Amino acid sequence: MSKPGHEILHLSNVSRHFSGLKALSDVSLSVNKGEVVGLIGPNGAGKTTLVNTICGVTPASSGVVTFDGRDITRIKTYQSARLGLSRTFQIVQPFAEFSALDNVAAAALFSQPGESLKSAREAARVHLAFVGLDAQANQSAATLTLAMRKRLELAKALAMKPKLLFLDEVNAGLNSAEVERATKLIHQLAADGITIVMIEHLMKVVLNVCTRIAVLHNGKLIADGAPRDIIKDPAVVDAYLGQQYAQRNAARG
Known part of the structure; x- marks a missing residue:
């Protein structure tokens, strides 16, 4: 630490x-x-x-x-x-129809204007791997368990650097x-x-x-x-x- x-x-x-x-x-x-x-x-x-x-x-x-x-x-x-300044929310509300990957990419695009969609998705893959969701990258957020949605929320927060x-x-x-x-x-x-x-x-x-x-x-x-x-x-x-x-x-x- x-x-x-x-x-x-x-x-x-x-x-x-x-x-x-x-x-x-x-x-x-x-x-x-x-x-x-x-x-x-x-x-x-x-x-x-x-x-x-x-x-x-x-x-x-x-x-x-x-x-x-x-x-x-x-x-x-x-x-x-x-x-x-980045945060997770107590009540997780991902974009349900978006894939896990695009949920994280959206957070990157929101916090870093000028980021390309390609680089945002590349960064999103890294963050999903960190939280253990690389296998779920292309699943819609609606299909994830609560524990997975919590980890997705963390990946979104990390995408905001x-x-x-x-x-x-x-x-x-x-x-x-x-x-x-x-x-x-x-x-x-x-x-x-x-x-x-x-x-x-x-x-x-x-x-x-x-x-x-x-x-x-x-x-x-x-x-x-x-x-x-x-x-x-x-x-x-x-x-x-x-x-x-x-x-x-x-x-x-």
């Missing part, structure tokens, strides 16, 4: 309101190049909203987002993609063997130097992969630090992990 380097992402007092509801409240967070940061918290804590705010889907109501030294607070989604990759619950709905395979892919991406922020409910995966954990609760950042410290933090135990998890963890330790 590459050693963390300079700061690549910085959020300063970022808030996001929806019709009076504060989905995010004064979130300040930094991510360094080469880190794998776990973003955890209860359902409705604001995790996906935070990613949407960074990527320009729902711009911040207040505060500043900086990526690679550039203010991207009011950026459009296509602009963020071209700067090197990310400097920073957001993974939104890539393991949701997968069985233990599929989770293990996905975890290996994440380790490989980190080893290749891609900075990763992952929303994940499986603490086993978070502790296996992440170098740091940030915790959201009711739209606020309540903890940010090394995994071993976060899982013992009383505020995190109360808000998310629960006493049973803390007791099991203490027994193991």
